[in-house]
Amino acid sequence: MHLSPPVEPMLARSVAALPAAGARPALFEQKADGFRTLVFAGPRPFVQSRRGADLGPAFPELVAAAAAVGVEAVFDAELVVWEEDGLDFPAVQERARRRGSTARRAALERPAHLIVFDVLELSGTVLLDEPLRRRRAALEALFAERRLAAPWALCPQTSDREVALGWLDPIWGAAGIEGLVIKDPESRYRPGERGWLKLRTRITTEGIIGACTGAVTAPRSLLLGRLDAAGRLRLVARSTPLPRKAAAELGAVLRPAGEEHPWWGRTFSAGWGTKEPLVFRPVVPDLVAEVEADTARDLGRHRHPVRYLRLREDMSPGEVRA
Template identity: 75%
Template structure:
C-alpha cells in the first residue's frame, strides 16, 4: 500500500491550559504560523494543502526540493515564510496566489520553508499505525540519513512540560510561534480526526474602541484601533461577543460618533477569509479597552477575535500607537 494525494491530515482541538499527565507521556511541539501541508517527495512530488489543493504552482522551490530527495516519503509539515525576523503569514498568503514567473520570482525573494513534524510513509512503508514516538524517531533518522537542510527543518519537540511552557512566552509569539501542539506519544496517525491538542499563546494588549456592532448604548462586540504614524485610527482587532455585564458597562460610556469619524464609509470584513461585510456603528474614539488575544497578526491586525477584559481609564487614545 502506498499513500497518494489527497490524504486527510490529522487535526487538533483547542484547549486553554496544559492537560494533566496521562498514562502515557505527552510530546509537545512548537506550533508555527503557516500553512499545513502534506509533502509527497521523490520522482513524482506533490504539495498538498490541508483541504487537498495542489500548492506546487505557488511554491516551485518546495516542489523542486521534494523532487530532489532520493527517498520517496510523505511528511506532515507547516509551510512558512521567514521575513523581517519572524514567520510572515501575510507574505505566505501573498505567495499562495502567485503562479508562473511571479511565483518563481517570489521563490527567490521570499523563499518558503517546511517545518516537518510527522512521517507518514517512507520507502514504501506506511507508518500511520505506528505510535507517534516511533514515527518521530523515523523522521529524525530520515533527516539525518539524507542530511536535510533548508528548505527542510525539523520541528522542535520535547517531553518536558517545563520546556514546553517556555515556548508559550510572547517573545516566541513575536517570532511567529503561535503556541503548542500537545500529542500522546503512543498515538497512531488518524486522518481527519481531532486527536491532538493545541494551546495558543495568550497575551493582553490595548486598543482604542473605534466602533461597535449593535449600537453605542447596546454594543454586541467591539472594533478596536491604534493610531498610526500620521495619527490616523487604523483597525487592529474585532472582539468576541460581549458578556451582558460588559455590554452594560460599555453602553453607559460609549457615544455615537459624528460625521468626522475616520471609519464612516469604510468597509470591513465580517471575518478573516470572508467577503461578507460587517455592519457597525462608529463611536467617539475616546475609550481604551484591554483585551486578551493570541499572537497571530497580519500586518499588525489580529487575525482572530480578541476577548474584552476591561476599560483602561488610566490611558488615553494618544497612548495607543503602532
C-alpha cells in the same frame, strides 16, 4: 499500498491550558504560523494544502526539494516564509497567489521553508497506525541520514513541560510561533480527526474602541484600533461576543459618532478570509480597552478575535500607538 493526494491531515482542538503536571505522558511541539501542508516526496512530488489543493505552482522550490529527498515519503509540515523579524504569514498568503514566472521569481526572493513534524509514509511503508513516538524516530533518522537542510527543518519537540512552557513566552510569539501542539506519544495518525490539542500563546494588549456591532447601548462586539505614526486610527482587532455584564457596562459609556469619525463610510470584512461586509456602528474613540489576544497578526491586525477584559480608564487614546 501507497498514500496518494489528497490526504486529510490530522487536526487539533483548542485548549486553554497545558495538561496538569503528572497527567499522562505528552509530547509538545512548536506551532509555527504558516500553511498546513502535506508533502509527497519522490519521483512524483506533490505539495498539498490542508484542503487538498495543489500548492506546487505557487511554491516551485518546494516541489524541487520534494523531488530531491531521495526516498519516497509523505510528510506533514507547516509551510512558512521567514523574514528578518520572524515568520511572515502574509508573505505566505501573497506567494500562494503567484504562478509561472512570478512564482519562480518569488521562490528566489522570498523562499519558503517546510517545518516538518510527522511522516505518514516512508519507503513504501504507510505509518498511519504506528505510534507517534515511532513515527518521530523515523523522521529524525531520515533527517540525519539524508542530511536534510533548507528548505527542510525539523519541528522542535519535547516531553519536558517546563521547556514547553518556555515556548509560550510572547517572545516566541513575536517570531511567529503561535503556541504549542500537544500530542500523545502512543497515538496513531487519524486523518481528519481532532486528536491533538492546541494551545495558543496569549498576551494582553490595549486598543481604542472605535466601533461596535449591535446597538451602541447594547454592543455585541467591539472594533478596536490603534493610532499610526500620523495619528490616524487604524483597525487592529475585533472582539469575541461580549458577555452580558460587559455589554451593559460598555453600553452605558459608549457614544455614537457621526461623519467626523475616521471609519465613517469604511467597509470592513466580517471575518478573516471572507469578503462579506461587517455591519458596525462607529463610536466616539475616546475609550481604551484591555483585551486578551493570541500572537497571530497580519499586517498589524490580529487575525483571530480578541477577548475583552476591561476598560483602561488610566489610559488615553493618545497612548495607544501601532
